[in-house]
Amino acid sequence: MKHNKARFHSLSRRIVTQFCLFTLFLSVLYGMFSFVLLYTLEDSFIERDIVHEASYLQQGYDQNQQWPAIRNNYMSLHFSEQTLPENVRRLLKDEPRRKEFYGEEGRHYHLYPMPGLDNTYLLAEVSKELLVRPIRAGILRFLIISGIVLTLMACGLAWWISRKTIKPLKELADLVEGVAPEQIPERFSADFPNNEIGILAQALEQSMQRISDSLNREKCFTRDVSHELRTPLAVVKNACEVMAQRSDLNDVQTQTVNRIAEANMQMEQTVNTLLVLAREEHTAANQEATDLMAMIEQSVINHGYLLDGKSVEVEIDDSCRVVLNTQPGMLKVLLDNLLANAFQYTESGYVNTYFHQGVLHIKDTGIGIAEDISDRLTQPAVKGSQSTGFGFGMAIVQRLCDHLGWQLRVESNTSENGSGGTLVSVKIDGTQS
Amino acid sequence: MEHQSRALSLLLVEDQHSIASNIAQYMEDKGHVMDFATQGQQALELALEQFYDLIILDLNLPVMDGLEVCRQLRAKSPRHIPILMLTARDSLEDKVAGFETGADDYLTKPFSLQELEVRCLALSRRHLLQTNDELVLGPLTIDRKRGKVRRDNQEIEVHAMGFKILSILAEAFPMVVSRSELSKKLWGDEPTESDALRSHIYQLRNAIDKPFDAPVIKTVHGVGFTLDVENEA
Numbered sequence: 001m002k003h004n005k006a007r008f009h010s011l012s013r014r015i016v017t018q019f020c021l022f023t024l025f026l027s028v029l030y031g032m033f034s035f036v037l038l039y040t041l042e043d044s045f046i047e048r049d050i051v052h053e054a055s056y057l058q059q060g061y062d063q064n065q066q067w068p069a070i071r072n073n074y075m076s077l078h079f080s081e082q083t084l085p086e087n088v089r090r091l092l093k094d095e096p097r098r099k100e101f102y103g104e105e106g107r108h109y110h111l112y113p114m115p116g117l118d119n120t121y122l123l124a125e126v127s128k129e130l131l132v133r134p135i136r137a138g139i140l141r142f143l144i145i146s147g148i149v150l151t152l153m154a155c156g157l158a159w160w161i162s163r164k165t166i167k168p169l170k171e172l173a174d175l176v177e178g179v180a181p182e183q184i185p186e187r188f189s190a191d192f193p194n195n196e197i198g199i200l201a202q203a204l205e206q207s208m209q210r211i212s213d214s215l216n217r218e219k220c221f222t223r224d225v226s227h228e229l230r231t232p233l234a235v236v237k238n239a240c241e242v243m244a245q246r247s248d249l250n251d252v253q254t255q256t257v258n259r260i261a262e263a264n265m266q267m268e269q270t271v272n273t274l275l276v277l278a279r280e281e282h283t284a285a286n287q288e289a290t291d292l293m294a295m296i297e298q299s300v301i302n303h304g305y306l307l308d309g310k311s312v313e314v315e316i317d318d319s320c321r322v323v324l325n326t327q328p329g330m331l332k333v334l335l336d337n338l339l340a341n342a343f344q345y346t347e348s349g350y351v352n353t354y355f356h357q358g359v360l361h362i363k364d365t366g367i368g369i370a371e372d373i374s375d376r377l378t379q380p381a382v383k384g385s386q387s388t389g390f391g392f393g394m395a396i397v398q399r400l401c402d403h404l405g406w407q408l409r410v411e412s413n414t415s416e417n418g419s420g421g422t423l424v425s426v427k428i429d430g431t432q433s
Numbered sequence: 434m435e436h437q438s439r440a441l442s443l444l445l446v447e448d449q450h451s452i453a454s455n456i457a458q459y460m461e462d463k464g465h466v467m468d469f470a471t472q473g474q475q476a477l478e479l480a481l482e483q484f485y486d487l488i489i490l491d492l493n494l495p496v497m498d499g500l501e502v503c504r505q506l507r508a509k510s511p512r513h514i515p516i517l518m519l520t521a522r523d524s525l526e527d528k529v530a531g532f533e534t535g536a537d538d539y540l541t542k543p544f545s546l547q548e549l550e551v552r553c554l555a556l557s558r559r560h561l562l563q564t565n566d567e568l569v570l571g572p573l574t575i576d577r578k579r580g581k582v583r584r585d586n587q588e589i590e591v592h593a594m595g596f597k598i599l600s601i602l603a604e605a606f607p608m609v610v611s612r613s614e615l616s617k618k619l620w621g622d623e624p625t626e627s628d629a630l631r632s633h634i635y636q637l638r639n640a641i642d643k644p645f646d647a648p649v650i651k652t653v654h655g656v657g658f659t660l661d662v663e664n665e666a
Contacts, residue, residue, distance in 0.1 A: 007487040027551065065571060070571040179661055224455065230521040230541070230543055231449060231452065231542055233542070233543040234451075234452055234521075234543035235451040235452055236543075237543045237544075237545065238452065238455035238459065238543075238545075238546050239451075239455050240457070241459060241545060241546045241547065242455055242458045242462075242546070245459065245462055263563060268543050289611060292434070293612075294611050294613030296619075296656070297611035297613050297614075297656040298611055298613075300611075300654050300655075300657075301609045301611055301653060301657050303655060304609075304654050305545070305547065313655070314654040315655065315657050316655065316656060326511075409657070
């Protein structure tokens with residue numbers, strides 16, 4: 001599977017983590033709420049007692065102009081801040097409106113200023129009255145344990161959900177991935193649940209069907225083109241041969257026939273290359289051990305007629321005696337193109353073929369390539385439309401090489417006393433064995 | 434021993450007039466005798482009535498296609514008539530289908546007429562090769578039973594390997610056999626030194642060509658060999 005720049009992250013792990021984190025967060029939040037609630041309740045109970053006592057004291061004072069005895073032994077009346085415990089006094093200075101104070105040794109105070117009276121406070125030391133404090137550890141433990149249990153349950157649930165969701169998705173991916181479109185079962189979407197994944201499966205099935213259809217169309221097209229173009233090519237080629245065989249032709253007529261034959265040969269090569277490209281496009285894995293020497297020899301024999309009547313030596317170095325792991329059909333078309341070109345445009349001298357460090361070289365002493373385009377040839381891989389100017393049918397060879405990831409270089413030597421010569425080199429990607 | 438004439442009688446089954454005319458013109462110029470059919474049924478009747486050295490059969494025919502003609506011919510004809518198929522298709526399946534129905538050779542359009550003639554000659558000789566012990570090619574006579582070679586009625590001593598090479602070239606004649614093909618036929622897929630073949634050919638030439646004016650073993654562009662014999666009747 002191809003992933004984008006971002007690192008791969010499993011969706012199911014993501015779902016589980018997020019589910020767990022969310023549950024944990026909720027547990028903590030509700031735990032905190034419970035504590036706040038507990039403390040608030042506790043405070044309001046204490047507050048109620050204090051207010052109750054204060055109003056009783058106030059009533060007694062209002063009746064007798066004297067403070068009655070406090071009924072609760074944990075409360076005390078203070079008529080000055082000075083008598084308040086040290087901690088309370090200090091804190092009260094900073095926060096005059098504060099009601100709750102913590103003292104030493106776990107003491108806990110509630111301070112209630114008597115309404116309408118300055119500097120009169122009812123102070124309650126409520127540490128004995130606290131309900132929450134003694135059971136706080138227990139509650140906390142309970143909350144933590146139940147939080148953990150909940151989180152685990154959430155994990156399990158999330159794992160189950162994600163499995164249920166992701167599994168068919170993974171199955172779908174496995175089904176579609178790396179399989180040639182023509183090998184995909186025809187109606188696979190029915191096996192998937194009728195939900196979003198089912199929709200995805202259907203969409204995939206449809207597009208696979210479309211790909212498969214267009215592949216089929218292409219195959220048919222290739223066959224049709226192959227028949228439609230090859231028959232007229234055969235007619236022209238054979239007609240040229242019949243003409244060339246006649247002994248009563250004058251020079252002009254011979255040249256004309258040769259021109260037709262040449263053009264036809266180029267067309268033939270182009271058609272062959274196109275067909276090979278069209279046919280093998282989708283079977284890139286179609287590599288096999290290919291004897292380079294045997295192929296070169298066969299190609300030389302097939303195109304040897306282009307050298308008839310010329311004094312051209314064909315030299316094939318022993319270095320070509322290698323076995324390449326490649327697509328033989330493609331290699332054949334490449335060799336046919338390159339050797340036929342070399343033979344056709346070489347009038348005398350040699351055509352030399354050698355293989356060095358994975359690069360096939362075909363060197364000739366032909367006319368070379370016209371000066372106006374020779375500059376462009378020194379750069380490797382001149383692209384499609386520009387290269388049509390070679391007149392060597394090189395554009396199609398270039399395309400073939402591009403397709404296979406082979407590097408094509410064409411060097412023309414027109415400077416050497418105008419004697420020409422072309423060196424074509426192709427770096428062939430094929431592990432030697 | 435009969436001398437095999439290079440003039441063949443051929444039946445050309447081709448529905449496309451322009452292809453048929455080119456082949457006819459070329460072949461008749463070379464001295465072969467042609468007969469024509471444009472439909473499968475017609476071809477079948479002609480092939481069963483007349484004697485032909487070889488049938489050139491286009492795969493793509495109207496009504497009854499080439500494969501069917503081939504199949505019926507093989508079923509009905511008492512003798513094995515060599516069949517060379519012409520087709521515009523060249524995928525492996527097409528080739529396999531052709532050979533399975535009984536075609537002996539296969540040429541893909543656009544083919545060259547020269548190649549067609551060479552293949553026809555080789556094919557027409559093939560059934561002789563299977564029956565006769567002696568191969569006669571121009572001045573050469575190869576006695577396969579006794580492993581002897583004569584040139585201009587002189588017996589020539591050749592090594593076993595040389596004899597094998599000569600036989601391979603003679604059987605393929607007039608087609609060119611490439612060095613790789615030759616090595617494969619001699620040694621199979623075993624990797625051999627390139628010099629081995631070179632020295633065998635050298636020895637063979639010393640024996641068969643050196644004492645004579647003209648060589649019969651011809652090197653083709655340094656990559657293959659063929660026999661250079663005037664095989665006229």
